[in-house]
Amino acid sequence: MPLDSSTYALAHLRVDGRRWKELRRIHGQMSTQAAADGSSYFEMGNTKIICTVLGPRQPTKSGGRDQSREAIIEVEIGVAGFSGMDRKKRSRNDKRTQEMQYTISSAFASTVFTSQYPHSTITIVLHVLSQDGALLAACINAATLALIDAGVPMQDYIAACTTGSTASYASNDEDADPLLDLNGMEELELPFLTMGTSGGEDKVNVLVMETRIQMPRLEAMVSVGLDGCKQVRNILDGIVREHGKKLLSSR
Amino acid sequence: MAPYTNIPLSPAELSYLHTSLAQDPPIRPDGRSPTQFRPLVAETDILPSANGSARICFADGTEAVVGVKAEVERTGRKGGLVRGKEDGEVEGEERGEDGWLDVSIEIPGTRDDDALPVFLAAMLTEALLADGELKGRLVIGRVWHWRLFVDILLLSQPLSYPLPLLSLTTHLALLSTRLPALISQKDEDPLFNDDWEASTHLFPRQPTTNEPETKPPITLLVMTVGTNILFDPSSDEIAVADAIVAISATEDSKDGGLKMVALRTVDPPSRLTSAGVPTQANTTAGGGLSAEETLKLREKDAGATVWRPPRGGVSRTVLGRMIKKVVEKGGVGEEVLEGLRGVKS
Numbered sequence: 001m002p003l004d005s006s007t008y009a010l011a012h013l014r015v016d017g018r019r020w021k022e023l024r025r026i027h028g029q030m031s032t033q034a035a036a037d038g039s040s041y042f043e044m045g046n047t048k049i050i051c052t053v054l055g056p057r058q059p060t061k062s063g064g065r066d067q068s069r070e071a072i073i074e075v076e077i078g079v080a081g082f083s084g085m086d087r088k089k090r091s092r093n094d095k096r097t098q099e100m101q102y103t104i105s106s107a108f109a110s111t112v113f114t115s116q117y118p119h120s121t122i123t124i125v126l127h128v129l130s131q132d133g134a135l136l137a138a139c140i141n142a143a144t145l146a147l148i149d150a151g152v153p154m155q156d157y158i159a160a161c162t163t164g165s166t167a168s169y170a171s172n173d174e175d176a177d178p179l180l181d182l183n184g185m186e187e188l189e190l191p192f193l194t195m196g197t198s199g200g201e202d203k204v205n206v207l208v209m210e211t212r213i214q215m216p217r218l219e220a221m222v223s224v225g226l227d228g229c230k231q232v233r234n235i236l237d238g239i240v241r242e243h244g245k246k247l248l249s250s251r
Numbered sequence: 252m253a254p255y256t257n258i259p260l261s262p263a264e265l266s267y268l269h270t271s272l273a274q275d276p277p278i279r280p281d282g283r284s285p286t287q288f289r290p291l292v293a294e295t296d297i298l299p300s301a302n303g304s305a306r307i308c309f310a311d312g313t314e315a316v317v318g319v320k321a322e323v324e325r326t327g328r329k330g331g332l333v334r335g336k337e338d339g340e341v342e343g344e345e346r347g348e349d350g351w352l353d354v355s356i357e358i359p360g361t362r363d364d365d366a367l368p369v370f371l372a373a374m375l376t377e378a379l380l381a382d383g384e385l386k387g388r389l390v391i392g393r394v395w396h397w398r399l400f401v402d403i404l405l406l407s408q409p410l411s412y413p414l415p416l417l418s419l420t421t422h423l424a425l426l427s428t429r430l431p432a433l434i435s436q437k438d439e440d441p442l443f444n445d446d447w448e449a450s451t452h453l454f455p456r457q458p459t460t461n462e463p464e465t466k467p468p469i470t471l472l473v474m475t476v477g478t479n480i481l482f483d484p485s486s487d488e489i490a491v492a493d494a495i496v497a498i499s500a501t502e503d504s505k506d507g508g509l510k511m512v513a514l515r516t517v518d519p520p521s522r523l524t525s526a527g528v529p530t531q532a533n534t535t536a537g538g539g540l541s542a543e544e545t546l547k548l549r550e551k552d553a554g555a556t557v558w559r560p561p562r563g564g565v566s567r568t569v570l571g572r573m574i575k576k577v578v579e580k581g582g583v584g585e586e587v588l589e590g591l592r593g594v595k596s
Binding site for chain 2 (some may be wrong): 036046054086087091125127130132
């Protein structure tokens, strides 16, 4: 279903009534599942993700002893058949899913102190229950919360969000506004990138863009993205602190 | 069934468990009574993009989410021809096909075509289709019908046999499933009311009390140890089960009681654990018996002094008692349904 984004220029309001720099409602929970070492539930608008972390533990995969001096981060993403508008079953070795798994694993490999756990694996399992844009960003945020819940030492949170640009054609370049946190309908039509940073906006861990964009627009998108990641980081921090308070008061 | 075969219990522990469970009344490791269930947390209508959904968290931390999605499909297209009335068969209103219900189960760490998810999906499908009412409700007209996709996700590692968890979650998800209201005539190309408030429940409800008139079946796991019948066994208890039976029960529309719709036996993992060897038969411990004595010990005192995996099947009377305990008035089945009734979205 093509989205009519031409109305944006009239009132500077997006289809769901947000301004260009507004995030959707973000909600997160930690320790949602007792059976896992760490778990979290994360919502970004209508994108809903449950994440569980197992480990650090002995590598389960058979064949050849693992001689590495660092922990391996395995990521499994399961996109539920009922998560989208139409029921579609993604197979486990779907190329897009595999790429997301690789992206998440390499992002966390740089911020988790993997050298503390030689010969072991940390498994991050992500279940996508409902998707409405910013899938990769929500997965990264959910994984951050679950890793913190599992007590895996990390340098910092990785907070992620998406940014897009209004109008995908080149003619009105000067009018093009960067947009923060696209929803599923906007993602279908507009060019966007996913960004994940740690340490406020000091270090970019993830930058993925699958669509094309005019070069001059990129800078504005990146700077809006950095700002968005900072906001997301504050929200994640709030969730962690609230969870910590709850834990301490229940003792 | 790989996850349940590697039981981290020694023959001595198994023997201890078996003896305490075989006592009258049985002593369960967590102190429950034989018919008592572990506490669970449940919620329904959790996903906006699914027709119906539910989530259940068991006390041991295992968690499942079920999403139900319905799609409109054309009926009776075979070889490009619409089957008309010329077939000579009476087109019943309340008829449907088994293939319209699609149950798939995802368990982390297993492939989709592993024996466990396929077996569990078959068991749940069988129970849902058994009374034929559900597929009848999927009929829209002669030309169109709903196709129901039930996607079951186990979110945690399968710590105990996941069947009751998955079945109860599916029950709640189907109860909350709603289909958009039809505003076109039955045999026309279907047109639906886009007001979700006007949608109808797949399991119709009474307009006054909002209680469902019929309910989808539930499948309960029942195990026996000796003559004792235990409900909702934990993984430790399953390890010493003599027999495990999955019983599906649903509400009988005639008298309001319960009736059994499907029954399957599940191979207990205890058959795959090795038997213990008593000290006097252990050659390395200085024992050693003649062939005759060994035979006597092995065959005659089954499990009296040392852990022995159960042999043979389950007796008819015990099976009858198990079914009765589930379906009788005020039995376990009614208790479970009553408990699930309290779940709000």
